[in-house]
Amino acid sequence: MSLQKALLLCSKDAGRFILGTRPIPRPGAGQVLVKNIAVALNPADFYIQKLAIFVDEYDFPAVAGCDGAGTIADLGEGVRGWRVGDKILYQSHWNPDTAAFQEHTLVDAVRIAKIPPNVTCEQACTLPLALATAAIGMYADYAQPPGSRSGGAALTEPWAEGGRGKYAGQPTLVIGGSSSVGQLAIQLAKLSGFDPIITTASKHNFDYCRAAGATHCIDYHATAYEQLPAAVAAITDKPLGFVYNAIALSKESQDAAWAILAPNGTLAVTAPPLVGKANDVAEDGKRVAWMSASVHVGPHQDMAKRMYGALTGMIERGDIQPNNVELVHGGLAGIPDALSCLEEGKISGVKLVARIADTP
Ligand SMILES: NC(=O)c1ccc[n+]([C@@H]2O[C@H](COP(=O)([O-])OP(=O)(O)OC[C@H]3O[C@@H](n4cnc5c(N)ncnc54)[C@H](OP(=O)(O)O)[C@@H]3O)[C@@H](O)[C@H]2O)c1
The missing domain is CATH 3.40.50.720 (NAD(P)-binding Rossmann-like Domain)
Structure with missing residues (x-):
């Protein structure tokens, strides 16, 4: 079984994030496996750490992270229109295999969008949530x-x-x-x-x-x-x-x-x-x-499918522009300190982004 680096939340009661390893999952029917290049930080991530919301129904260690961008590394059964190597952005979910703060993430192929050449992965991952x-x-x-x-x-x-x-x-x-x-x-x-x-x-x-x-x-x-x-x-x-x-x-x-x-x-x-x-x-x-802003649950799935279908063109034309990016030091390892800054209201007019390749 191949292992990947992941930022793990080991316990439900305001546990600490620890940089560790977990298995690389295999894509199921309709899913793609994404090799993450950049992931973005959100207030939801410190709520997950403090309150274990969203992740409490899944097995621990949990993995947080709502936003990612990277390249498709593998395709599940029945996935059409996508190729290994395509650069895409996605909103993640909190089942550990489908969360973003790790090297690889599983995503439903119907709610991903190709990243056009005018935008980097670091910029693209600021958009989904x-x-x-x-x-x-x-x-x-x-x-x-x-x-x-x-x-x-x-x-x-x-x-x-x-x-x-x-x-x-x-x-x-x-x-x-x-x-x-x-x-x-x-x-x-x-x-x-x-x-x-x-x-x-x-x-x-x-x-x-x-x-x-x-x-x-x-x-x-x-x-x-x-x-x-x-x-x-x-x-x-x-x-x-x-x-x-x-x-x-x-x-x-x-x-x-x-x-x-x-x-x-x-x-x-x-x-x-x-x-x-x-x-x-x-x-x-x-x-x-x-709103509960998950595109992966309930009737929001349909709206999200239509939105993701239009998203690449909207980014390419500049109709949708990414947030300003501020890179976190140390990739996944830098996320806990950066989340503290976010929680303390020290972030102004930027999205914090971790580059996976910067992880020690
Ligand atoms: N319901 C959901 O599913 C959902 C999903 C995502 C986010 N959220 C929530 O939505 C909120 C925004 O999230 P975010 O990721 O966009 O936050 P964020 O980018 O981290 O917010 C930081 C920004 O908030 C601005 N700000 C702080 N206090 C302000 C005030 N009194 N008036 C106007 N602007 C103020 C700051 O503006 P200046 O620097 O210009 O002062 C700063 O640029 C959070 O509470 C988050 O938990 C909810």
């Missing part, structure tokens, strides 16, 4: 499956017929435009035609937000959440039927977004909703959508 989080919040149906609490604003996907530019002339707000998710929410809002696209960020990240498609940037250090509705009203007097809050951790941020949202509109939040129950309709027709 952030893109899925933005896309599910915007385009998934209200409750998927019916009665569940995960869903989106049910807007028309920009890669569907009639979707591109459909919301032309309608204003929107993305709270946290320099975050990984916020960057992709701005880019999707632009593809959907929203205008103006208003966002909040630190001043030094305004250019980053503008490059993604924001038309107006508000410095959240100078404008408190209570002042945000007035700041938005000074930019547009049109009703905002859709607001995306990528930094939804505080009640104040959700209250401000809810106050700005027009009647019958949808607020998408990346953290548990604090302004109402997900998908319930308030008296004025407003609803809050809270």
